[in-house]
Amino acid sequence: MIDFRSDNTGRAAPEILEALIRANHGTALGYGGDDYTATLQQRFSELFEIAVRVFPVATGTAANALALASLGPSWGNVYCSEVAHINTAEANATGFFGGGLKLVPVAGDHGKIGAAALAETLAGISPGQIHRGRPAAVSLTQATDLGAVYSLDEIRGVAEVAKARGLKLHIDGARFANATARLGCSPAEPTWRAGIDIMSFGATKNGGALCDAIVVFAPEIADIVAVQLRRAGQVWSKMRFASAQLIAYVENGLWLDMARASNAIAARIAAGLRELPGARLLAPVEANEIFLELPSTTMDALETDGFQFYRRSRTLARFVCRFDSTEAEADALLTALRRDLGAITAPHAAE
Amino acid sequence: MIDFRSDNTGRAAPEILEALIRANHGTALGYGGDDYTATLQQRFSELFEIAVRVFPVATGTAANALALASLGPSWGNVYCSEVAHINTAEANATGFFGGGLKLVPVAGDHGKIGAAALAETLAGISPGQIHRGRPAAVSLTQATDLGAVYSLDEIRGVAEVAKARGLKLHIDGARFANATARLGCSPAEPTWRAGIDIMSFGATKNGGALCDAIVVFAPEIADIVAVQLRRAGQVWSKMRFASAQLIAYVENGLWLDMARASNAIAARIAAGLRELPGARLLAPVEANEIFLELPSTTMDALETDGFQFYRRSRTLARFVCRFDSTEAEADALLTALRRDLGAITAPHAAE
Amino acid sequence: MIDFRSDNTGRAAPEILEALIRANHGTALGYGGDDYTATLQQRFSELFEIAVRVFPVATGTAANALALASLGPSWGNVYCSEVAHINTAEANATGFFGGGLKLVPVAGDHGKIGAAALAETLAGISPGQIHRGRPAAVSLTQATDLGAVYSLDEIRGVAEVAKARGLKLHIDGARFANATARLGCSPAEPTWRAGIDIMSFGATKNGGALCDAIVVFAPEIADIVAVQLRRAGQVWSKMRFASAQLIAYVENGLWLDMARASNAIAARIAAGLRELPGARLLAPVEANEIFLELPSTTMDALETDGFQFYRRSRTLARFVCRFDSTEAEADALLTALRRDLGAITAPHAAE
Amino acid sequence: MIDFRSDNTGRAAPEILEALIRANHGTALGYGGDDYTATLQQRFSELFEIAVRVFPVATGTAANALALASLGPSWGNVYCSEVAHINTAEANATGFFGGGLKLVPVAGDHGKIGAAALAETLAGISPGQIHRGRPAAVSLTQATDLGAVYSLDEIRGVAEVAKARGLKLHIDGARFANATARLGCSPAEPTWRAGIDIMSFGATKNGGALCDAIVVFAPEIADIVAVQLRRAGQVWSKMRFASAQLIAYVENGLWLDMARASNAIAARIAAGLRELPGARLLAPVEANEIFLELPSTTMDALETDGFQFYRRSRTLARFVCRFDSTEAEADALLTALRRDLGAITAPHAAE
Secondary structure, X not given: OEEOOOOOOOOOXXXXXXXXXXXXXOOOOOOOOOHHHHHHHHHHHHHHOOOOEEEEEOOHHHHHHHHHHOXXXXXXXXXXXXXXXXXXXXXXXXXXXXXXXXXXXXOOOOOOOOHHHHHHHHHOOOOOOHHHOEEEEEEEEOOOOOOOOOOHHHHHHHHHHHHHOOOEEEEEEOOHHHHHHHHOOOOOOOOHHHOOOEEEEOOHHHOOOOOEEEEEOOHHHHHHHHHHHXXXXXXXXXXXXXXXXXHHHHHHHHHHHHHHHHHHHHHHHHHHHOOOOXXXXXXXXXXXXXXXXXXXXXXXXXXXXXXXXXXXXXXXXEEEOOOOOOHHHHXXXXXXXXXXXXXXXXXXXXX | OEXXXXXXXXXXXXXXXXXXXXXXXXXXXXXXXXXXXXXXXXXXXXXHOOOOEEEEXXXXXXXXXXXXXXXXXXXXXXXXXXXXXXXXXOXXXXXXXXXXXXXXXXXXXXXXOOHHHHHHHHHOOOOOXXXXXXXXXXXXXXXXXXOOOOOHHHHHHHHHHHHHOOOEEEEEEOOHHHHHHHHOOOXXXXXXXXXXXXXXXXXXXXXXXXXXXXXXXXXXXXXXXXXXXXXXXXXXXXXXXXXXXXXXXXXXXXXXXXXXXXXXXXXXXXXXXXXXOOOEEOOOOOOOEEEEEOOHHHHHHHHHOOEEOEEEEOOEEEEEOOOOOOHHXXXXXXXXXXXXXXXXXXXXXXX | XXXXXXXXXXXXXXXXXXXXXXXXXXXXXXXXXXHHHHHHHHHHHHHHOOOOEEEEEOOHHHHHHHHHHOOOOOOEEEEXXXXXXXXXXXXXXXXXXXXXXXXXXXXXXXXXXXXXHHHHHHHOOOOOOHHHOEEEEXXXXXXXXXXXXXXXXHHHHHHHHHHHOOOEEEEEEOOHHHHHHHHOOOOOOOXXXXXXXXXXXXXXXXXXXXXXXXXXXXXXXXXXXXHHHHHOOOOOOOOHHHHHHHHHHHHHXXXXXXXXXXXXXXXXXXXXXXXXXXXEEOOOOOOOEEEEEOOHHHHHHHHHOOEEOEEEEOOEXXXXXXXXXXXXXXXXXXXXXXXHHHHHHXXXXXX | OEEOOOOOOOOOOHHHHHHHHHOOOOOOOXXXXXXXXXXXXXXXXXXXXOOOEEEEEOOHXXXXXXXXXXXXXXXXXXXXXXXXXXXXXXXXXXXXXXXXOXXXXXXXXXXXXXXXXXXXXXXXXXXXXXXXXXXXXXXXXXXXXXXXXXXXXXXXXXXXXXXXXXXXEEEEEOOHHHHHHHHOXXXXXXXXXXXXXXXXXXXXXXXXXXXXXXXXXXXXXXXXXXXXXXXXXXXXXXXXXXXXXXXXXXXXXXXXXHHHHHHHHHHHHHHHHOOOXXXXXXXXOOOOEEEEEOOHHHHHHHHXXXXXXXXXXXXXXXXXXXOOOOHHHHHHHXXXXXXXXXXXXXXXXXX
8 A cells, every 4th residue: 555645644753752752751840831842932933033932732723723713803704715724624613713703715726815816805895894704814824735835925915915904814834844845945934024923833744743833923912822722622731742742843954854855755746747648737736745637537546556545526636745755655656647547648649 | 849739740651652652653544543543442442341432632621621512502501519620720611612601510528519419509490491501411520629539329429410300421530540549440330330421531640641531421422522522623633643642541550550659649648647637638638639728837848848739729738649759759748747737736735 | 865775774664663562561471471472473373384483583693693503513514605694794693603603605696506506515525524514504595685586496406405415494584575575475485395494584674673583494493593592682571572573564464565565666677777788787686676787987976866875896786675665766766877877878879 | 460570571661662663764874873873872971971882782681791792802701799690590691602701600798799709709810820711800780680789889899809900890780770770879970980891781671672782981892892793683773773762761861760660669668578577588679679588388379369470499589670560569569478477477476
């Protein structure tokens, strides 16, 4: 079996689990009052080149929903891509934690929000039209749910529109490592320097084990996040075991090394696909995910051959590369696709 | 420093972290679709001598609030002790997750609910009095928040009153291991055999690391718990790392061994206190916690001597024993108390 | 000034206020335990030709949000038109009262949901995909927010798709009188006989004063509605004054008489517009609302002439007819439009 | 039958309904944009001797829950009397609208909160103890739920404690007219001059028909109230019909005249009871309610005689006087009680 199902089916980086073991000595104050959690604040502040507050959480859903619930009143509108994970795959956690907070889809390509589309949507609500909800925040998914990556200019463009209207900005960074590796910039650039107030900082999908994090750039939000997390049952009493994982995750650039690895495998597959005329990508492969239009019979054949992946519709397959996916696995997939799609496209070639 | 602050300041049992390491191989389906989580169901079903559903969660607050939110309509009343953790120390997570669910205190001794007091409280709401809220569930804390343990008969008594009115029953078992070790019975006895529908099964305070669990005895509730946990961001995508911890926690009776160890240290201290006429316990020491009325000057002296503990009020100190607390630590505390309280009680003795 | 702003700017029918006055004698049990409320149940049961439960409420927003909140779990999805009032103009009351209930837009023409579009949307969520939310209910707006009316077959078509998947059905009937007058059928036809479980029964926009109602066809929902209304502060203690209004509203067909009157004025305007080549309607005029694409300069001219109406965008004007709108007012509007649009379209005519 | 059941079983003042009729002319902007609602703001600002914002609402439950939901974060604690209507009789509307807002009972006599008891309760939560909830507001019931009235000094005393801790202050004034009539002071005194930020201004129980109001003294809260009311379905589109009622309610002191009338009947009964040794009042009769300990057989006898009242427990009867209760009804009750209790107390007298 070759597993391209998801980046959460994989192992954790050994460095992360070893850090957890090393943290198991002596006693430590609970709920984040320990030394590891203090160190975590420093490490992330260094990483982002500004003083931030970091809150470990159990899952990306918790990170997203609680970050957004901290940004606006419960009658707020949060603008996001129609295909955003928060809109399609979190059982409306944001609406729940936000007490009725509403997700409003905004048009864009490849899972992004377009700045112009956002401006047009916002123009539909005049200040004072309280029956329409209050525009409160924008959530960008970086990398997007279709495997694309916002450029710095794209983020700045959306941020400019949002800030002009007084909206807060959130990044769902479940695959922020992959996007940052792709951009090759400091993590400060696509975040606070571009106007982002708060982010969900993913680790699990990129070699983490049991925690992600909320990173707060806008200091006035941090205490609200803290109390919401406590009430949400997202504050481990033995927090050191979570903080130690996140410290190890960013230590010596481990997080970017792993992201580069999974990105590289995805890029290798994408490069191979370019030579296959029958293969249509739904979005450019800029991170570690590949969304590929495939005939249903081709998907059947791949599964028979032992490839694991998700069928997103009858004609859409998703392949996800992990930090420990191998070039051999990528090549095996390309070989199979070449065979299957070649057979299909042959008649066309004959025309 | 000798640490009696809390059972969450301590280490995790090495067996639990080792299990986490051992689970780090190959790929596994996310969100609980893995083999470890399947094994977890079996182990807990064996432990409780009945088919149960087990859901790992990050914290006890999550376990309590989401278990209770699954039991009743959002206009329900949940009856609990006034000193119950859910009522005093979880930022009203139950009210939040329950969409307005209301906690209603019921009188009782030592952190317990009395069956007669519950009956009287329930008599105040006739069926049909919708403005009073709907009696929905009872939550018992076992061991209680004052360190006492419900006897099986006490649980059955409360359950009988509750069931007669159609209420569901929940146990907050943050220290269920300590209570069960004390009772010396099968965990089936104080739970489903006594009528309990769902419980928060604590591990963190008793040598766990990063997860507790919800155990569901009433099968019709389980699917509701599942979806609420997912929406609450309490379902790890790499669930195997949580399930492996919980499997190790109950393997070979580890959980009860650890609870017996912390109970024994607490009992040793309690025995020593009986010889100190100035020491007044707030409740019998039946688990691993000691609530002791002490003069404020005595608390000052203890802190000067390097003892760590919580001051619950100006005259109430809490000492908590952990699975790795030692007899030497207990004896050091008794020696200090003997000295401090002896000095105070001397004048009385002289009378 | 000639007012086409809304059907809620108008007077109340004198019969309704007189009924309120007549109810002001003696004492009566509060919260709906009075004789008027009992009579209301009978009258509406006769009207709908089946035993129904009727709950007076203060507003249509309350009716919609609380009806929908009674249909599904808080993790449910409610399918509606993108332009539905519940989605655009109630500050997400449904999401709030529903504890996170999510509105999901479904495609369709003229403010309707299409049965095929609904089927396709539902196909995107397999049972068991709890992260996608649970399909819970469909809400139809009758008449639609663009002034069209579902035919009986259209309602039945949507209902068939919904019921096949176990979904509940709601009608937002803020203008149900107008739609029913248009269809010329028994109110039973587009409601329970077509599979509707619950409806918001509007009165305010059609000559009512201070109350609308929730009508429950599915008996098992009624008690949940009752308690939700009480908690929502929607149960008047002096309920007789609300029930008396609603009794008068349906007495001797008053509600349909008023709806026919406002429909007729709208139809008169629509007929006149057909002779104006420059006038483009957004949807067929089947009730009492007209959505008309107009040049911004034409709208300016109308306002200068004393016409009141809403500008829904730079090029979209909405004109609403009330039960007491007059033929003279309609004709005045047509005369003005003829003049303004004639000037614009003249060059075209000259071609 | 002589009805002492409640002040909501009664008629409305004719002046109020006539005002409603008079408002039924011409067209008016919806949702509070009308002239009546503008006038209402002026009248109440004059009444309270300061600029206030007034929001008509359908019920007292809506007024209380939405006022309190506007005062604090959803993790806030609201302190109130254990017998407060918000705590016992509104199906936890405050917890629901407040998104988990928690009501915390504070000790006191006759349905009041004591300033010292409040201070002691607040002392139990240090700033920063986020797990205990955030002290957010205090709610006083004036007149209390046991028929007593806070003196100005008592309100100021509670307010001082609350303000020292940064808490907001709310009055549940379902019977504010009765309390103000009793105190004989300007309504400014027990409200904003004493530090109150917001109040529920009751009308229904004192001769109103279909609306109560929220009165906001702290300007920064008003816009939050406005949006919450809209989302809660508490903003009538034909608002003029509500505002006209409230204008009539306070015009020429009608509200205080009616309250004086009901207070006087209650005082007449209370005076008669003082001569009956067997009659034990639960609280001083300072408004229009009488809580009387009575043998169950006496209650039976009263009911047989045609008196209507509520049995609050087996030995507690509540009698409520309305603005149109008569001296003859009061005397009839006293006569019956004299006979019934005389029979009971006779043996004692013989001893």
